[in-house]
Amino acid sequence: MDIVHRRDPANVARLLSALLAIDAYYWEHLGRRLVPEEQALLQPGRHLLDTDLGHLDVLGTIGSGSDCEDSTSQTLAITIGADLHVRVLSLDALIRSKRETGRPKDLAALPLLEATLGGDSADEQPSDTCP
Numbered sequence: 764m765d766i767v768h769r770r771d772p773a774n775v776a777r778l779l780s781a782l783l784a785i786d787a788y789y790w791e792h793l794g795r796r797l798v799p800e801e802q803a804l805l806q807p808g809r810h811l812l813d814t815d816l817g818h819l820d821v822l823g824t825i826g827s828g829s830d831c832e833d834s835t836s837q838t839l840a841i842t843i844g845a846d847l848h849v850r851v852l853s854l855d856a857l858i859r860s861k862r863e864t865g866r867p868k869d870l871a872a873l874p875l876l877e878a879t880l881g882g883d884s885a886d887e888q889p890s891d892t893c894p
Contacts, residue, residue, distance in 0.1 A: 765820040768804070769831045775804045778821070785814040825852075826863035854880045 768778050779801050789797045790813040799810055799821070807823035807830065824830050837856035842848050852860065858876050861869035 764818070765822055765825075767822045767825050767831050767834060770805050770807070770823055772801075772805065775801055779804060782812065782814070782819075782821070785816050787812040787814045787819065789813075790818070826860035829860070 768774060779799060782799050787799055789799070789811060791811050799812065804810065804821065804823075807828070809823070810821040812819045812821060825834065834852065834856065835850075837853050838850040839853055840848060840850055854876065858873060858880065861872055861876070
């Protein structure tokens with residue numbers, strides 16, 4: 764799962780607390796168990812983590828440098844279960860982001876995402892509040 768977080772100090776403090784609660788660590792540093800730190804989460808980079816719940820990529824920006832606030836108008840509010848409210852990128856925005864990033868794995872996903880968009884985009888209602 765990928766998340767794009769607000770990089771203000773209060774939100775990063777909450778995020779770090781949540782990450783530590785699920786035993787998050789950087790999986791790419793083989794042989795060393797490095798945990799995320801507040802100062803690093805305040806930056807726009809990528810944090811490729813493993814947790815007790817599985818892989819989690821924590822992104823300061825997406826695509827060509829859009830942060831959480833830049834992407835707000837391109838998100839959809841959804842509810843998971845009884846009371847968990849989250850925002851997700853619209854399919855249009857996800858496709859744009861993957862195209863802008865230009866990595867081979869992102870470009871490889873485009874045909875499936877674009878085919879999905881053909882039958883799904885009319886139901887999407889963008890939201891205007893960044894989490």
